[in-house]
Amino acid sequence: EEQLLESGGDLVQPGGPLRLSCRASGFIFTTYAMTWVRQAPGKGLEWVAGISASGASTYYAESVKGRFTISRDSSTNTVSLQMSGLRAEDTAVYYCVKSKAVARWFDPWGQGTQVTVS
């Protein structure tokens, strides 16, 4: 069974850093792109960042460009999101998602991890 388990969500002060991690299992990690999608309270889905299967290419939403960095480690089947300069508007549930070609489709989704900036 394919599974994604996020961790690292926390309450953080504005301007502070936070690192999210996602451990993948049940599929060949090196053959899929990985993505982070977030959902602010009561709002819709927002694509945040994606990384290619090889890790050679990364992509970011304009709202996080320059502040967030996505990376992956094939030795531990882990994808990470390093966040800095956090703002109140970054408050959201962050989902780790396995994806095809970064944004062709997203499946499965992790259970999400809460990030609160206050």
Add this chain to the structure above:
Amino acid sequence: QSVLTQPPSVSAAPGQKVTISCSGSTSNIERNFVSWYQQFPGTAPRLLIYDNHKRPSGIPDRFSGSKSGTSATLGITGLQTGDEADYYCGTWDSILGAGIFGGGTKVTVL
């Protein structure tokens, strides 16, 4: 303001059909594959439709997807109370160089 436009809500009686539109542009829907997601309150989204019209295993054929030009549509036939959820379309935008989602549509079964 989402790049992809969806109606905020649609509704129909049990057994009826609803369609949810997702309107975009040449740089996103027309040039790239569209996928659709279902989300119940407090849970993670799940993939309903990928590559414009394909269903993952386990998704009933009451759910269908189509695309024409700069728009895509999700159809749900034989509406059930268990279909009450939020639905999102998603794709890649070739100009933004980023993934995008529609604003979401809430389906209500009357």
